[in-house]
Amino acid sequence: xxxxxxxxxxxxxxxxxxxxxxxxxxxxxxxxxxxxxxxxxxxxxxxxxxxxxxxxxxxxxxxxxxxxxxxxxxxxxxxxxxxxxxxxxxxxxxxxxxxxxxxxxxxxxxxxxxxxxxxxxxxxxxxxxxxxxxxxxxxxxxxxxxxxxxxxxxxxxxxxxxxxxxxxxxxxxxxxxxxxxxxxxxxxxxxxxxxxxxxxxxxxxxxxxxxxxxxxxxxxxxxxxxxxxxxxxxxxxxxxxxxxxxxxxxxxxxxxxxxxxxxxxxxxxxxxxxxxxxxxxxxxxxxxxxxxxxxxxxxxxxxxxxxxxxxxxxxxxxxxxxxxxxxxxxxxxxxxxxxxxxxxxxxxxxxxxxxxxxxxxxxxxxxxxxxxxxxxxxxxxxxxxxxxxxxxxxxxxxxxxxxxxxxxxxxxxxxxxxxxxxxxxxxxxxxxxxxxxxxxxxxxxxxxxxxxxxxxxxxxxxxxxxxxxxxxxxxxxxxxx
Amino acid sequence: xxxxxxxxxxxxxxxxxxxxxxxxxxxxxxxxxxxxxxxxxxxxxxxxxxxxxxxxxxxxxxxxxxxxxxxxxxxxxxxxxxxxxxxxxxxxxxxxxxxxxxxxxxxxxxxxxxxxxxxxxxxxxxxxxxxxxxxxxxxxxxxxxxxxxxxxxxxxxxxxxxxxxxxxxxxxxxxxxxxxxxxxxxxxxxxxxxxxxxxxxxxxxxxxxxxxxxxxxxxxxxxxxxxxxxxxxxxxxxxxxxxxxxxxxxxxxxxxxxxxxxxxxxxxxxxxxxxxxxxxxxxxxxxxxxxxxxxxxxxxxxxxxxxxxxxxxxxxxxxxxxxxxxxxxxxxxxxxxxxxxxxxxxxxxxxxxxxxxxxxxxxxxxxxxxxxxxxxxxxxxxxxxxxxxxxxxxxxxxxxxxxxxxxxxxxxxxxxxxxxxxxxxxxxxxxxxxxxxxxxxxxxxxxxxxxxxxxxxxxxxxxxxxxxxxxxxxxxxxxxx
Numbered sequence: 028x029x030x031x032x033x034x035x036x037x038x039x040x041x042x043x044x045x046x047x048x049x050x051x052x053x054x055x056x057x058x059x060x061x062x063x064x065x066x067x068x069x070x071x072x073x074x075x076x077x078x079x080x081x082x083x084x085x086x087x088x089x090x091x092x093x094x095x096x097x098x099x100x101x102x103x104x105x106x107x108x109x110x111x112x113x114x115x116x117x118x119x120x121x122x123x124x125x126x127x128x129x130x131x132x133x134x135x136x137x138x139x140x141x142x143x144x145x146x147x148x149x150x151x152x153x154x155x156x157x158x159x160x161x162x163x164x165x166x167x168x169x170x171x172x173x174x175x176x177x178x179x180x181x182x183x184x185x186x187x188x189x190x191x192x193x194x195x196x197x198x199x200x201x202x203x204x205x206x207x208x209x210x211x212x213x214x215x216x217x218x219x220x221x222x223x224x225x226x227x228x229x230x231x232x233x234x235x236x237x238x239x240x241x242x243x244x245x246x247x248x249x250x251x252x253x254x255x256x257x258x259x260x261x262x263x264x265x266x267x268x269x270x271x272x273x274x275x276x277x278x279x280x281x282x283x284x285x286x287x288x289x290x291x292x293x294x295x296x297x298x299x300x301x302x303x304x305x306x307x308x309x310x311x312x313x314x315x316x317x318x319x320x321x322x323x324x325x326x327x328x329x330x331x332x333x334x335x336x337x338x339x340x341x342x343x344x345x346x347x348x349x350x351x352x353x354x355x356x357x358x359x360x361x362x363x364x365x366x367x368x369x370x371x372x373x374x375x376x377x378x379x380x381x382x383x384x385x386x387x388x389x390x391x392x393x394x395x396x397x398x399x400x401x402x403x404x405x406x407x408x409x410x411x412x413x414x415x416x417x418x419x420x421x422x423x424x425x426x427x428x429x430x431x432x433x434x435x436x437x438x439x440x441x442x443x444x445x446x447x448x449x450x451x452x453x454x455x456x457x458x459x460x461x462x463x464x465x466x467x468x469x470x471x472x473x474x475x476x477x478x479x480x481x482x483x484x485x486x487x488x489x490x491x492x493x494x495x496x497x498x499x500x501x502x503x504x505x506x507x508x
Numbered sequence: 509x510x511x512x513x514x515x516x517x518x519x520x521x522x523x524x525x526x527x528x529x530x531x532x533x534x535x536x537x538x539x540x541x542x543x544x545x546x547x548x549x550x551x552x553x554x555x556x557x558x559x560x561x562x563x564x565x566x567x568x569x570x571x572x573x574x575x576x577x578x579x580x581x582x583x584x585x586x587x588x589x590x591x592x593x594x595x596x597x598x599x600x601x602x603x604x605x606x607x608x609x610x611x612x613x614x615x616x617x618x619x620x621x622x623x624x625x626x627x628x629x630x631x632x633x634x635x636x637x638x639x640x641x642x643x644x645x646x647x648x649x650x651x652x653x654x655x656x657x658x659x660x661x662x663x664x665x666x667x668x669x670x671x672x673x674x675x676x677x678x679x680x681x682x683x684x685x686x687x688x689x690x691x692x693x694x695x696x697x698x699x700x701x702x703x704x705x706x707x708x709x710x711x712x713x714x715x716x717x718x719x720x721x722x723x724x725x726x727x728x729x730x731x732x733x734x735x736x737x738x739x740x741x742x743x744x745x746x747x748x749x750x751x752x753x754x755x756x757x758x759x760x761x762x763x764x765x766x767x768x769x770x771x772x773x774x775x776x777x778x779x780x781x782x783x784x785x786x787x788x789x790x791x792x793x794x795x796x797x798x799x800x801x802x803x804x805x806x807x808x809x810x811x812x813x814x815x816x817x818x819x820x821x822x823x824x825x826x827x828x829x830x831x832x833x834x835x836x837x838x839x840x841x842x843x844x845x846x847x848x849x850x851x852x853x854x855x856x857x858x859x860x861x862x863x864x865x866x867x868x869x870x871x872x873x874x875x876x877x878x879x880x881x882x883x884x885x886x887x888x889x890x891x892x893x894x895x896x897x898x899x900x901x902x903x904x905x906x907x908x909x910x911x912x913x914x915x916x917x918x919x920x921x922x923x924x925x926x927x928x929x930x931x932x933x934x935x936x937x938x939x940x941x942x943x944x945x946x947x948x949x950x951x952x953x954x955x956x957x958x959x960x961x962x963x964x965x966x967x968x969x970x971x972x973x974x975x976x977x978x979x980x981x982x983x984x985x986x987x988x989x
Contacts, residue, residue: 029751031517031751031752031788032721032752032753032790033657033658033660033790033792033814033817033818033821034752034818034821034881035818035820035821035824037660038657038658038660038821038824039657039658039659040660040661040684042656042824042827042828043824045827045828045829045831047827047830047831058613060649061547072611072612072833074606074609075609076606076607076609076610077605077607077608077610078607078923080605080606080784082608084578087575087576087577087578088576090575090576091573091575091576091579092572094571094575094838095569095571095572096568097565097568098572098588101588103584103587103588104588106587106588107579107582107585107587107588123806124558125556125557125558125560125561125806126557126806126808126886127563127565127806127807128557128561128563128802128803128805128807129555129556129805130553130555130558130798130805130806130808130902132539139595148972151816158673164808164832165644165832165833167831167832167833168832171832175517175520175523176514176516176523176551177513177519177520178519178520179518179519179521183712194831197797198831201656201828201831239513239518240513246855266597269967270513271510271513272513272514303752309512309513309514317611323608323609323611323834324609324611324834325606325607325608325609325610325612325685325834325836325837325838326608326609326836326837326838327645327834327835327836333514336514337514337515337516338515339516339786340516340519343516343519343523343524346526346528347523347526347528347678347682348528348654349528350528350646350675350679350682351646351648351652352648352805353552353806353808354644354808354809355803355806355807355838356806357575357806357836357838358836396640401691404634405739439822466737
């Protein structure tokens, strides 16, 4: 009998090619172990609330009121909600036609797109046009839509930093394009070297690939670096010379743990550079409510903003967005709240500021604890997490471990991460899921476990790692050279 | 200068091919007119809350509490929320790890997938496996994912009813497949004729197209028909013979306005039929919180359930779902509430039952008012809306009107609908957006305007239509033949 359309043999090959390690073998094994009763620390996904981060109070009050608008007429509402949350809920409801249960325009509610535009204008010092801002169910959906718009076939290449967040590799596979890697420099704290970029483009061209777009993730995922102004200028000049659309994944813009390089958007630098570059380089920038000190991943709120994209193309993007009708409306309101938080003088300001500062300060401390913890381990070296939510230590696996992995039919870093999971319950993602140079191994972990749990987690990691190294090192091995 | 990657000329051709009339020319013109201050009645999308339908109270109470879990510890919470809503919020929060702000599993929260499985089991009389249920951001996203999994290239055909909901044509274009139309019989109240199906498949084969799947929309959109048991059996047998995956769009299963043919799921009929058919036909069924008496479109909650899909394919679908991490969690909880509403004896039962019955009864009355209204108009004939949320009258355009449309550079039904919009503010979708037989014209409107507004809307429609006909009919024309 011939295979049916949903039998594995006859599925869309692009679907089969997709690899998505963040929820791959390690995650599946961790889920199994959890079902069997083992305590698992899920550090595979940047999912702060799952690891105990509490939501900010004010936005949740506003959204609760928007969901239950009948409370606004309840004489007791003032007993459980502050007046500014009530006012804000009324404001957001007034931006909808029919409340949270109605589809919005497929680009999102115009009133919230205005608030986003004002935020971008304040942030960059250049006004932003709300007609060029589309709200999305989280940033990933926006990235996927833009890649789908760009990619025509496997001769279309997208430059992606390696190590990279696998959303990019997965989406490029799904849409049948070609990923063109450019390597970040681990020894230069995962900086971007423009020569690597040039080399990657040249190699791709040699293979007949037209490089059409370039992805940057700033701050970096999984690598945590913050791009410098000169780096951003260089790469924008490069995009101009090579006619590349720049996709700027800036979802971690609030997550900065050093003071030398505060976040600066690719858009600001682009506009600072002036014509012709500022008028020519096509830029799509992404942001979300899932990261920052919000961490509202489950709400799926995000946006993308387009610069220098012709109106006819914007219309095409609008048309495709229309197929799924409307991004979820509560997520849109979260986004409105994120770009327009309580201001000094508001009833809820102090509480909001205290809560958000506490989250950010703790993340900064955890970034240090984790880097220091990894660097104290045998055969582990780790750059400091300058930003974002991840630590990406290099694990120098001894030859015997690599051999043992091969025998077990596993990629070496998968082998290491599985052992780590079984021994400690710490669920990480092997570096191979993000891409790494040949023969070099990493793992990614979030810096999100609760601060008070961090010492125990790091010492449990150290114990496992050092025993692992002891077991597989022949004491004349790799690390002693 | 060569075009850049996001210039119109160089976009993905499949993106450009997409047509999506529900938010097409008419919608855009309506939005413009609204900006200019004209009162627009948006009946282009099944968006009940936008037209004044109030949300059901109990689910909104539960979701508000889930969004503001700190209220659960507030001594005053009992003053504004009933005890069963509080209990239910605690229940749903217990199904999450970290509340609504945490990503769930990419298939949705296991606990809610269990509730969905129990609902399907009760509904069909056959147990359902929660591992084969994936929660989605609305049903459209699920449909798109399954079509993307099936379609490999333009030689893969998908049978779609015509007139059809343009999600299908749009998604098939986007993924580069071929739409194979099968015509519904307007004279048989939009019934499905198996001979039309056979003919469509034969014609497609002749063109070298492999038909891989068949879509049914039951109750129908835009056509409102409810499929009979014998119709369902016939088409399942047909899917078995032709090795087609059946995609059963059953999002209107609560929207039934006649008593002869209550909703019966394709899954129930499939399993009733016994082996080999029940074991062989691959079926994916879709449902949502956007329709029914819920109408919670803006929340984007939906699911699909798979029958007879091999585990390896389910894994591939899971993997691709993982790329966008997680459907929005509030939407998942709405879905849980929909499949598990208050029961007799619960504090909120009476209110919930009263509210939902009021919505459904009013929809039934509106279905009659609309059909009768259309049938009272010159040159308009309209089947009764047996189910779903739409009326799809045939507009018999006189030759002079068709000529005038041609002169204006418009498709005739677009011409008619634009005139209707300008004259009355009623924003409909031309039949050409759904597909119709050559030379026959329709429009789609929802039956959702508020019941008290309906008489005025229908008489404003009648006034426009009859004047239009008067203007374009030469009094020896079409309708007098």
